[in-house]
Structures are given as C-alpha cells and as structure tokens.
Amino acid sequence: MAHVLSISGSPSTTSRTTALLRHLDARLTAHGHRVVPLDVRTLPAEALLGADPRHPAVAAAAGLVEAADGIVVGTPVYKAAYSGLLKSLLDLLPQHALAGKVVLPLATGGSTAHVLAIDYALRPVLTSMGAAQITPGWFTLDRDITVREDGTVAVAEPAADALAQVTDQFSVALGGRAALSAASA
Known part of the structure; x- marks a missing residue:
C-alpha cells in the first residue's frame, strides 16, 4: 500500500x-x-503570497509531500498554464521535494486549446523538482465533469475511461515504488 498525496x-x-x-x-x-x-x-x-516556507501550514504541507510515495497534482488551466495558487505552493517546497516520487499530473479547463498545458507548463516544473517518474497525465474538459447534488461526480465518456486508465497506470507505478520502499526499510 502506497501513501498518496492528492493536491488540488x-x-x-x-x-x-x-x-x-x-x-x-x-x-x-x-x-x-x-x-x-x-x-x-x-x-x-x-x-503563500508572503513566500513563507516556515509558516506552520506550509511546513505541514511540505511534510505531507515528503511523506508521500506518490502525488496526484490537479489544476485548472488558466491562460495555458497551471494555477497561480499551485505555483505558489510549488515555489515554497524544497527544490527536490518530488525526488523519489511517482507523480500523476491532471488538468481541467474549458477548451481543448489548453490540452498541452500538462506537457508544456506542469510537467517541466514537476521534472525540475526531481520527480522519479511522471506517469501519463490527462486533461479533462469542464463540461465532462458533473458534480451531483449529493457531491458525487460523474465523468462523461470517453474522459472517464481515459482517467481510469491513467489512474490505474499511476497505481501500478506506485506498486513498484511501494515495494522498493518496503524492501529498503
């Protein structure tokens, strides 16, 4: 069993x-x-705006990143890039905060014009932070995500199948990392 941090x-x-x-x-x-x-x-x-990595909440978030075997990073796409809020957090983490981690990048947006934001905006920063493996990510159109009144989520086809596939690939990659972590402990 791997420990996953899911960052929105x-x-x-x-x-x-x-x-x-x-x-x-x-x-x-x-x-x-x-x-x-x-x-x-x-x-x-x-x-976040004061760039204070010693703030207890930011230090706690950094601790969650450090403790995780894998990280799912999700962001809405604004102007062909990941959110400024996400950037604020990533900027406060240590340079190699993702070293040894498996990472799944996900993005949402209103137009297919932003599909490449994962590969051209998000993936480079995750790589620069030392991610051991960045699994294939997925961009989902906002219109394909329905949040029902009870809080459950429905994802339209074919996005649902694609998301299941990338999530399962991430899970398989984590299995290998978890086994390596357990063997070295």
Missing part, C-alpha cells in the same frame, strides 16, 4: 478540479492506497 491547485470552493481529484482518490483507495487530500486554497494566503 484550484482556488475555487466549487471546483470541478477538486471534485474530479476526490473522485479519483476513491479509485486509488479502492486499489489499496492510502490517500490524503490537500486543497492548496485552504492554506493561509499570507503564507
């Missing part, structure tokens, strides 16, 4: 990005992983 970089309280992540968290939990959600928007703005 959305600033919205009614975020489809966050809802999608929590939907995928349930799939990862069903695969036997322990998943901890982190919504960056819940961190104190003064710590």
